Amino acid sequence: MRLLVTGGAGFIGSNFILYWFKNHPEDQVVNFDALTYAGNLENLISIEKNPNYRFVKGDIANVNEVNSAMEGVDAVVHFAAETHVDRSISGPAPFVMSNVLGTQVLLDSARKNNIKRFHHVSTDEVFGQLELDSDEKFNESTCYDPRSPYSASKASSDHLVRAYFHTYNFPVTITNCSNNFGPYQFPEKIIPLAITNVLEEKKIPIYGDGLYVRDWLYVEDHCRGIDLVLSRGKIGETYCLGGMTEDINNLEVAKKIAGLLGKDETVIEFVKDRPGHDRRYAVDFSKAKNELGWEPRHTFEEWLKTTVEWYKTNEAWWKKVKSGEYKKYYEEQYKK
Ligand code: NAD
Ligand code: DAU
Numbered sequence: 001m002r003l004l005v006t007g008g009a010g011f012i013g014s015n016f017i018l019y020w021f022k023n024h025p026e027d028q029v030v031n032f033d034a035l036t037y038a039g040n041l042e043n044l045i046s047i048e049k050n051p052n053y054r055f056v057k058g059d060i061a062n063v064n065e066v067n068s069a070m071e072g073v074d075a076v077v078h079f080a081a082e083t084h085v086d087r088s089i090s091g092p093a094p095f096v097m098s099n100v101l102g103t104q105v106l107l108d109s110a111r112k113n114n115i116k117r118f119h120h121v122s123t124d125e126v127f128g129q130l131e132l133d134s135d136e137k138f139n140e141s142t143c144y145d146p147r148s149p150y151s152a153s154k155a156s157s158d159h160l161v162r163a164y165f166h167t168y169n170f171p172v173t174i175t176n177c178s179n180n181f182g183p184y185q186f187p188e189k190i191i192p193l194a195i196t197n198v199l200e201e202k203k204i205p206i207y208g209d210g211l212y213v214r215d216w217l218y219v220e221d222h223c224r225g226i227d228l229v230l231s232r233g234k235i236g237e238t239y240c241l242g243g244m245t246e247d248i249n250n251l252e253v254a255k256k257i258a259g260l261l262g263k264d265e266t267v268i269e270f271v272k273d274r275p276g277h278d279r280r281y282a283v284d285f286s287k288a289k290n291e292l293g294w295e296p297r298h299t300f301e302e303w304l305k306t307t308v309e310w311y312k313t314n315e316a317w318w319k320k321v322k323s324g325e326y327k328k329y330y331e332e333q334y335k336k
Contacts, residue, residue: 001024001027001028001074001075002027002028002029002030002072002073002074002075003020003027003028003029003030003073003074003075003076003077004030004032004069004070004073004075004076004077005017005020005029005030005031005032005076005077005079006032006033006060006076006077006078006079006080006106007032007033007039007078007079007080007081008029008031008032008033008044008055008079009031009033009035009039009040009041009043009044009055010033010038010039010040010079010080010083010186011038011043011180011182011184011185011186011189011219012079012121012180012219012222012223013031013033013079013080014040014043014044014184015043015182015183015184015219015220015222015223016077016079016223016226017029017031017044017047017053018043018044018046018047019220019223019224019227020223020227021047021050021052021053023227025052026052027052028052028053028054029052029053029054030054030055030056030069030073031044031053031054031055031056032056032058032060032066032069032080033055033056033057033058033080034057034058034059034060034080034098035057036082037186037325037326037329038083038084038186040184040186040321041055042317042320043184056069059098059102060078060080060098060102060103060105060106061097061098061101061102061105062105063105063108063109066105066106066109067109067112067113070109070110070113070115071113073110073113073115074115074116074117075115075116075117075118075119075230076106076110076115076117076118076119077119077121077226077230078103078106078118078119078120078121079121080098080102081095081098081099081102081153081154081157082094082095082098082099082150082153083150084150084186084188084189085125085148085150085151085274086188086274086333087150087188087329088148088149088150088153089148089149089274089275089276090332092149092153095149095150095153096149096153096156099150099153099154099156099157100153100156100157100160103120103156103157103160103161104160106118107160107161107164107170110170111164111168111170115171116171117171117172117173117230117235118161118164118170118171118172118173119172119173119174119175119226119229119230120157120158120161120172120173120174120175121175121177121226122154122157122158122174122175122176122177123151123154123176123177123178124138124176124177124178124215124240124242124281124283125146125148125150125151125154125278125281126144126145126146126151126154126155126158126176127142127143127144127145127146127176127281128144128145128146128147128151128278129145129147129278129279129280129281130279130280130281130282131279131280132211132213132279132280134280136282137242137282137283137284138176138240138242138281138282138283138284139240139283139284139286139287140176140237140238140239140240140287144158144159147276147278148276148278151278158174158176158238161174162174162236165235165236166236171235171236172235172236173229173230173233173234173235173236173237173238173239174237174238174239175225175226175229175238175239175240175241176238176239176240176241176283177217177222177225177240177241177242177283178214178215178216178217178241178242178243178244178281178282178283179214179215179216179217179281180217180218180219180222181216181217181218181219181303181304181307182218182219182220182303182306182307182310183219183307183310183314184317185219186321187318187321187322187326188326188329188333190250190253191216191253191257191304191307192311192318193205194253194254194257194258195257195261195307195308195311196311196318196322197267198257198258198261198263198267199261199311199312199315200322203267203268203269204254204257204258204267204268204269205269205271205334206250206251206254206268206269206270206271207250207270207271207272207273207274207277208270208272208273208274208277209270209273210249210250210251210254210268210270211249211250211251212249212250212277212278212279212280213247213248213249213250213279213280213281213282214250214253214281215242215243215244215281215282215283216243216244216248216253216300216303216304217241217242217243217283217296218243218296218297218298218303218306218307220297221241221243221296221297221303222241224294224297225239225241225288225292225294228288228292228293228294229288229292232291232292232293233291233292234291239285239287239288239291239292239294240283240284240285240287240288241283241285241288241294242282242283242284242285243283243296243300243303244282244283244300247280247282248300251268253304254267254268255268256301256304257304257308260304260305260308261308261312271334
């Protein structure tokens with residue numbers, strides 16, 4: 001099988017390609033990525049010489065670039081997107097270009113090329129927010145209620161993918177997953193930001209009261225979930241993938257990270273809140289469990305320990321990422 005992976009130089013996309021070659025070494029993978037600030041080919045150094053791997057630099061919103069990458073492809077796994085909520089608040093336009101227009105251009109090209117499967121990677125953020133201290137969880141029937149430019153753009157892309165299924169009978173599947181964490185995550189996201197800040201003797205910036213809850217999914221569990229959807233998922237269906245069995249708020253996550261690095265909570269600093277900050281996410285993954293036999297392999301605590309260790313031993317990777325352009329972003333985002 002030949003897979004076209006969009007956004008394969010990003011956090012989840014690169015973990016997915018590494019996962020794929022480990023589990024399906026006979027397959028061919030074309031990594032199509034525009035190499036925005038979030039794309040980093042260093043994540044893939046270990047497989048870059050694999051004859052079954054090819055990198056193509058291109059923009060998913062560019063029809064010609066997409067059409068030429070699509071030749072000979074059997075399945076598309078679509079990760080490419082602008083992904084950081086705070087960046088979508090300061091500048092929504094690229095989110096509409098890549099996440100909405102880009103997805104439509106890909107769908108069109110995939111349909112014209114008779115691609116056998118188009119798998120769209122989406123987020124639980126399309127469902128909006130849940131109340132704190134409620135037992136409610138998002139599932140495949142939850143109504144869409146996106147509240148940030150990022151989640152609104154992802155919701156639009158999900159609607160387009162479903163429209164291609166209903167209108168053209170195009171073979172799609174969708175996963176809506178929760179917050180991923182693990183190796184190679186860009187340190188603008190809270191877990192790698194917190195770990196690397198502590199390693200640099202800096203504070204962990206916590207928005208607002210810190211009592212916001214996310215559902216944490218280890219990236220390798222996520223990749224395995226997509227693999228199972230590709231092999232066992234039903235065409236036209238959506239699967240929610242999540243990690244947590246109980247709520248843990250951001251303050252508790254920060255304390256756990258500080259503890260794993262031998263620090264106490266004085267490394268935590270409260271900073272101004274994110275506008276429109278969603279209070280709580282929680283994902284009910286029972287459909288994926290019942291129909292695909294998928295569930296996370298370890299607890300949040302175990303995966304967090306693994307993740308902290310990875311950042312401790314891969315300082316050269318994140319130090320490079322945290323220099324240059326990132327410095328300007330950090331100063332602007334966290335100015336008093
Ligand atoms: P990321 O920001 O780390 O990487 C995104 C990748 O997409 C980068 O390599 C970037 O260069 C590429 N890209 C961006 N715009 C592009 C364009 N126009 N054309 C081609 N390539 C482009 O993102 P991630 O965290 O790995 O997320 C991957 C996907 O998973 C996204 O669709 C995101 O919405 C979804 N998702 C992420 C999370 C999470 O917690 N990270 C959770 C749920 C869903
Ligand atoms: O839920 C899935 C989503 O998770 C994905 O679709 C997004 O692409 C991904 O970026 C992520 O979105 P979040 O906004 O939840 O992730 P982030 O790491 O930015 O923030 C996680 C929580 O931590 C959130 O409540 C905001 C808070 N936070 C974040 C940052 C960057 C802080 O308190 N301080 C910070 O400095």
